Amino acid sequence: MKVSIPPPWSRQLSFSVLFLLTALAALAAVALGQDGGFDLKNYHHYNAWALLAGRADFDVALAQRQTWFNPLLDLHYYLLLEAFGPRWGSALVAATQGLAFWLVFDIIGRVLVVQAPQLPRTDRLTLALAVVAVAACGPISYVNLGASRGDLSAAILVLASLRSLLALPACPGRRVPVSGLLAAGLLMGLGCGLKLTVACYGLGALLALLVLDWGPVEQRLRAACCFGLGGGAGLVAAAGPWMLSLWRRYENPIFPYANHLFRSPFAPPLSYSEERFRPESWMDALSLPLQFATGGELAWEFAFRDPRFALVYLLLVAALLKALWRLARSGSVAAPPGPQARASLLPSAQLLIGFAVASYICWQQVFCVYRYLAPLELLAPVLMVALLFSLLQREMLVLLASAGLFAIAVVGLQLPAVERLTWSDDIFAVSIPAIDDTEAGVVVFAGDDATAYLASFLPDRYRLVRIAGNFAAFDDNTGMHDRMRAAIADSHGPAYFLKGPYEIDHAALHHFGLSVVEGSCEEVASRVDGGLALCRLRRDGS
Numbered sequence: 001m002k003v004s005i006p007p008p009w010s011r012q013l014s015f016s017v018l019f020l021l022t023a024l025a026a027l028a029a030v031a032l033g034q035d036g037g038f039d040l041k042n043y044h045h046y047n048a049w050a051l052l053a054g055r056a057d058f059d060v061a062l063a064q065r066q067t068w069f070n071p072l073l074d075l076h077y078y079l080l081l082e083a084f085g086p087r088w089g090s091a092l093v094a095a096t097q098g099l100a101f102w103l104v105f106d107i108i109g110r111v112l113v114v115q116a117p118q119l120p121r122t123d124r125l126t127l128a129l130a131v132v133a134v135a136a137c138g139p140i141s142y143v144n145l146g147a148s149r150g151d152l153s154a155a156i157l158v159l160a161s162l163r164s165l166l167a168l169p170a171c172p173g174r175r176v177p178v179s180g181l182l183a184a185g186l187l188m189g190l191g192c193g194l195k196l197t198v199a200c201y202g203l204g205a206l207l208a209l210l211v212l213d214w215g216p217v218e219q220r221l222r223a224a225c226c227f228g229l230g231g232g233a234g235l236v237a238a239a240g241p242w243m244l245s246l247w248r249r250y251e252n253p254i255f256p257y258a259n260h261l262f263r264s265p266f267a268p269p270l271s272y273s274e275e276r277f278r279p280e281s282w283m284d285a286l287s288l289p290l291q292f293a294t295g296g297e298l299a300w301e302f303a304f305r306d307p308r309f310a311l312v313y314l315l316l317v318a319a320l321l322k323a324l325w326r327l328a329r330s331g332s333v334a335a336p337p338g339p340q341a342r343a344s345l346l347p348s349a350q351l352l353i354g355f356a357v358a359s360y361i362c363w364q365q366v367f368c369v370y371r372y373l374a375p376l377e378l379l380a381p382v383l384m385v386a387l388l389f390s391l392l393q394r395e396m397l398v399l400l401a402s403a404g405l406f407a408i409a410v411v412g413l414q415l416p417a418v419e420r421l422t423w424s425d426d427i428f429a430v431s432i433p434a435i436d437d438t439e440a441g442v443v444v445f446a447g448d449d450a451t452a453y454l455a456s457f458l459p460d461r462y463r464l465v466r467i468a469g470n471f472a473a474f475d476d477n478t479g480m481h482d483r484m485r486a487a488i489a490d491s492h493g494p495a496y497f498l499k500g501p502y503e504i505d506h507a508a509l510h511h512f513g514l515s516v517v518e519g520s521c522e523e524v525a526s527r528v529d530g531g532l533a534l535c536r537l538r539r540d541g542s
Helices: 011-032 038-053 064-068 072-115 122-135 139-144 151-166 178-194 196-211 218-249 283-291 308-330 347-366 372-393 395-411 452-457 479-490 505-511
Strands: 441-445 461-466 493-498 512-515 533-539
Touching: 011 072, 011 122, 038 072, 038 452, 064 122, 064 308, 072 122, 072 151, 072 196, 072 347, 072 372, 072 505, 122 372, 151 178, 151 372, 178 196, 178 218, 196 218, 196 372, 218 441, 218 461, 283 308, 308 347, 308 372, 308 395, 347 372, 372 395, 372 452, 441 479, 461 479, 493 512, 505 512
Parallel strands: 441 461, 441 493
Antiparallel strands: 493 533, 512 533
């Protein structure tokens, strides 16, 4: 017999909160200002523009290793800003990101319906809104709101998948609905296809379905397989065509990543995995959630402080100790029948916590880049409430403890100082010196500065080539290196060098038989950068 879980909120209330949260997100984005960050300048703008302009094989490595990211997620930001301008386009981006906050509202509602069914409706609504407020004020949400970064947008699909799992009816002794698991997997797969860092959350959900004790092993395996099949379908739908294109062009479906496995001749045999922020010891790894509460440049280029993960970590330790104490006393980790029965992890809380722990471990081992924690940052206050219900017997104590922990999370917060600009009708306001476009030429970029956005201001006939950056060294012997050299050699028109904010990489230019013509550099104006210049290039021997 299926055990139906009642909807957490009335339809009218749910839609009212959805409208409120999306409107507040849009207003907050307008108040924060325009995105002017490195990723926008390096690839978020360029990748979408290049896709629509059909320059995939015309330009060479212009956005460095990020050139080959799936551009679908970037289209969302690019098209809205093209249609409505920077201010209102960003507001609409933020409004869609507000869906993430509404999903947190729905998820905490589903947890409370099961964990605290006797909690008065007013108290339940107040607690849920407080959870959403804490979720929305995290560093990752602040950095992403109305901006080009895709972490918060991808988190929507992760949370939607988790919501679908929580909405499944409990079927003791029977299979859970296949269609619901397929739908949950599909949403997770779509997120992974748009942003590969979502893969750790797909793995976390799979492990939670396998480990949770809600049925026999065969039932759990069946559920995990259905979720995995849905995930595979979502991945193919969101990234299949792009991966196939990369495979045909470079013999690696996630080029250039994992090239130590795929061995594409167009890139060095490297994993290209992010290793800058990984813990250096097991003690460092175990204490990382606590370190987030102390502040600094931890797993991020920006200094920040956020106590939420430390609070969840301490509550998890307390819940584990309580479970071990019960096991020692009665041989079971479950609370005995009676008033204490509610003070245990019910299925919805088990799923959330199992998912969060597995996803976090995967994140730390594979990425350890803080902004990839967007789904868990949003879920952290939900996890606090779920764990408090497992530790405390009285609902009033849970409400008071939640208020105290939320206050600590907010008061201890230090937001990162990211690039936010005043609003302008022109997002970049670029002015390029006159370029001779009577015949097709080439513009060369070098260095790991974020200047690919300038491509949309250069003549369409010119090939754009980055000969050095974070993709590979300029003297690497790869197929991409050969393409760079061929693009420069085949362009018989004028050759220019577009200097970024960093110093000119003369060694890279000389390696390709190029040198800057002395006294030829002219300033390139841009509201998001300084130190830009366009210089004439001389080919060696000419």
